[in-house]
Amino acid sequence: MHEVLPLAEQPAAVRFDYFSEVVSSTFCPMHCERPRGDLAPFEASLALARLDELALTVIGSTPIDVHRRRSDISRVSDAWYLVKFQLEGEALICQRDREAHLRPGDFVICSTAEPYSLHFPGRYREAVLAIPERRLRERVRSPESWLGRRMSADEPVNGLLSQFVSSLSERLDRLDPAITQRLEANVLDLLVTALQFGPERRPEAEDLAEEHLRRVRNFIHMHLADAQLSPDRIAHAEGISTRYLHMLFRRQGESVSRYVQLQRLEACRRSLERGDLAGMSVTDIAFGWGFNDSSHFNRLFKAEYGVTPKAWRLGARGCSGEG
Numbered sequence: 001m002h003e004v005l006p007l008a009e010q011p012a013a014v015r016f017d018y019f020s021e022v023v024s025s026t027f028c029p030m031h032c033e034r035p036r037g038d039l040a041p042f043e044a045s046l047a048l049a050r051l052d053e054l055a056l057t058v059i060g061s062t063p064i065d066v067h068r069r070r071s072d073i074s075r076v077s078d079a080w081y082l083v084k085f086q087l088e089g090e091a092l093i094c095q096r097d098r099e100a101h102l103r104p105g106d107f108v109i110c111s112t113a114e115p116y117s118l119h120f121p122g123r124y125r126e127a128v129l130a131i132p133e134r135r136l137r138e139r140v141r142s143p144e145s146w147l148g149r150r151m152s153a154d155e156p157v158n159g160l161l162s163q164f165v166s167s168l169s170e171r172l173d174r175l176d177p178a179i180t181q182r183l184e185a186n187v188l189d190l191l192v193t194a195l196q197f198g199p200e201r202r203p204e205a206e207d208l209a210e211e212h213l214r215r216v217r218n219f220i221h222m223h224l225a226d227a228q229l230s231p232d233r234i235a236h237a238e239g240i241s242t243r244y245l246h247m248l249f250r251r252q253g254e255s256v257s258r259y260v261q262l263q264r265l266e267a268c269r270r271s272l273e274r275g276d277l278a279g280m281s282v283t284d285i286a287f288g289w290g291f292n293d294s295s296h297f298n299r300l301f302k303a304e305y306g307v308t309p310k311a312w313r314l315g316a317r318g319c320s321g322e323g
Helices: 015-026 133-137 156-174 177-197 208-222 231-238 242-250 256-273 282-288 294-305 309-319
Strands: 002-004 031-033 044-050 055-061 064-068 080-088 091-095 098-102 107-111 116-120 124-132
Touching: 015 031, 015 044, 015 055, 044 156, 055 080, 055 156, 080 091, 080 133, 080 156, 091 107, 098 107, 107 156, 124 133, 124 156, 124 177, 133 177, 156 177, 177 208, 208 231, 208 242, 208 256, 231 242, 231 256, 242 256, 256 282, 256 294, 256 309, 282 294, 282 309, 294 309
Parallel strands: none
Antiparallel strands: 002 044, 031 064, 044 055, 055 124, 064 116, 080 107, 080 124, 091 098, 091 116
């Protein structure tokens, strides 16, 4: 789903206020301010694309300051990590008493659960990747330890991730929605790699079992669409024994196969809610996420969500106002 908001079409007198409202509704409640004495016409652009669970927004404007205050935080319940990639211009981003001075190619991680401020002294453009808090916590230990830290594009993995996001943001309006869902896993994998193996990584040693579990879950999400995904293949790919793999999941009170099944069901549920995938049949969606038996999928879906996949899709479209 790709949406370009008509900011340029708004009258100059109300454009800034309109932009402020759009920013708060797109990301989270916050306050936007123009620099004192800046009387030049305000200009801005914003394009939003949904991947699967993640969203990618490309935003830019003339000089502006943005503040997310504690009073804003109390107005929402869901927490997100916002990974801000500088595409053009410069930015000063502050969170947790840290300042990240970003230039094109750099990025920083912010949390909507804590106050932060953004200062854009000139024209800028950035890509913002919004990740549900739980999704990143599954793959990175203590993501909050990275808040407000500049991730330099000079580091190889950081640079690869930044280039990938920049390229993706330029092509989202031309990519098939089913493909963008798959690309989400690639973006997350690069981000996790940058945080785990870059020179800025946390110096303290992590528990080996927790690290293995995070890597396994990341591999599973990367290969959900593969109908041949199995515990043996997962263990081989991660360089561990199948027995040890099962032990990792037993410690969490679940099984490998059930975890894979639930992730596939969730991916299908989200796909069924998307209007831009309305042309795909329920079976195509199920098979696209690794199921290979439509009857079995229908039974699993109804057991998990209480209704059939078709009924879920119809209900979701009815709630969204679609015909």
